[in-house]
Amino acid sequence: MVFYLVNQFNPNLDLTTILKTIQIKRSTYYYWLKIKDKLKEKEEKYFLQEKRIEALCLHHQYFYGHRKITDLYQKTFNEFITKKKVYLIMKKNNICCCLRPKKNFTYRNLTNNLQIIPNLINQDFMATKPLQKIFTDITYFKTNQGFFVGDY
Structure with missing residues (x-):
């Protein structure tokens, strides 16, 4: 939103006037400008991780939990990912481990x-x-x- 406003009013006004009007410091604007591409890359990487985890769970018929999926992810894609992140992705996408019912032995x-x-x-x-x-x-x-x- 801030970048849109700055780009819209940039030909008419200088940058400091625009930033004073929307009450953002110049250093903050340049910081946001610097990390904008990094945030986009981070979001794309997160989206890719979501798709990979969902594919792994589907391939193994939702029998594995977040710990086993983490190990499989690291072995399959040679990329480090924490168990907590896998757990949060699985929780967000409502991917849960289906527990097999225990077979009761009758005497x-x-x-x-x-x-x-x-x-x-x-x-x-x-x-x-x-x-x-x-x-x-x-x-x-x-x-x-x-x-x-x-x-x-």
Whole structure:
């Protein structure tokens, strides 16, 4: 807005008169003039980062949060970005990590077809050949026929 006013009245009046009228110091005007291009570059870089983060999230089906997206961004584009900035961009664009529901294991299936295997080792762990006796502390494991339950 200030640059527009200065450019509009510049042919008729000198710069100091215009700046006094709109109550801006000359040093402030020149500072704004100096950083105007830098601010534009910064906005373009931020816009590019937003697009890249959105593309990464879309590619990974929104399963990753801001920490993992930060690591992926740095590895993919070889550009440093902080986790907080990624978090703020994701929050601003409403990109959230979709948590997968935890699979609850039900023990009802075990009680239906229970095969109890007798304990054949009976604390006798000494073997004459290697791999002659193999024992596990797992009480049950899943097979194609159902759950196999060991009694030890």
